[in-house]
Amino acid sequence: MSARQTIPGPTVKRLTLYLREAERRLAAGESQVSSRELGRSLGLGDTQIRKDLSHVGQFGQAGVGYRLHSLVEQLRGILGKDRIWRTAVVGAGRLGQAIMSYGPFAREGFEICAVFDAAPDMVGKEVGGHRIRPMEDLEMLVREREILLGIVAVPREAAQQVADRLIEAGVLGLLNFAPTRLDVGDRASVASVDLSSRLERLAFQVSLGLKGSIDAED
């Protein structure tokens, strides 16, 4: 645990990229990869990659590189991916439905265990293999199913109340799609996906005539 505590946010982000690329290569039948090859695939410098991976106890061999099997195993452990994350989705509108049917979630260890919606005509319907539950059942089901993560896909006005209820029921992490800041204090972790602000920043770049990816600075 102590090694993990010292890894800064941007490094964690790169570790998830390394893991994804290493898994892809392993699945393709490769057994090792050099920092240079990783760098070329990911658009990163090989010095950066060697530094990041040495943080997590991986040291490539000269002329050989990293053994993919060991690299994947180590990164999965460090990133908490050697477990299943039980997840609730609140809001079964178009966005919630898109999230439910988003393939990578399931493949990467996130299991949707309950889906809630406030609209009476949505409750009871089945979407993407999940029966939509009424909001009244939220606390009970989150506790009963030991759900740790919550995805907030409700309108802005309802987001804070939904967050409060999820946290109260035991959720430790929230992924927020509502275009508002959630106040969770020190009760939970929260990450936001603000589609508008992303598009705004892209438009800003374009209006300046700037080229290339704006993701690196995130």
Add this chain to the structure above:
Amino acid sequence: MSARQTIPGPTVKRLTLYLREAERRLAAGESQVSSRELGRSLGLGDTQIRKDLSHVGQFGQAGVGYRLHSLVEQLRGILGKDRIWRTAVVGAGRLGQAIMSYGPFAREGFEICAVFDAAPDMVGKEVGGHRIRPMEDLEMLVREREILLGIVAVPREAAQQVADRLIEAGVLGLLNFAPTRLDVGDRASVASVDLSSRLERLAFQVSLGLKGSIDAED
């Protein structure tokens, strides 16, 4: 233009937050706001806010703060929001549909001018007021409708080709939802929304027992 060129990415992100909050307050009938009030609403320090806003030529008055009307106007100009961004959506699956029906996009100056899909049974259907067009029409419609931004909501395997075609047709900025890195070189700007990696980082925070928002570091 030169003032805008010098604004670093994280500051731009905060400027979009200030604009949204200032617009909200203006719509609520307020006429001025202090850096302290802004800070409280957004979870930021007032020193940070004063510094950011002085960058864009806004100086609050002691005891009064910023005039909201002037603040909104100035921020809109700087962020390129005093114009309409003509946008194409490629991929009309669940994610594409969620994006099309995402209210804030339209409210904030992004106009969806064309929607494309490769699936023959999708073409011709109407979704969210947009008739879905076949991929063959992409180049023609992007040129004809002077579309500058493209939203890539196709599977990973198709994403790079779609990006290349959009850029070739004249698109200058791409918002990429496919879980892959797009190689655009210096031909366009690209911003990615990687839902999995966001959820992964959240899970990582939770597994460490860390609380609070992980957005600030982005």
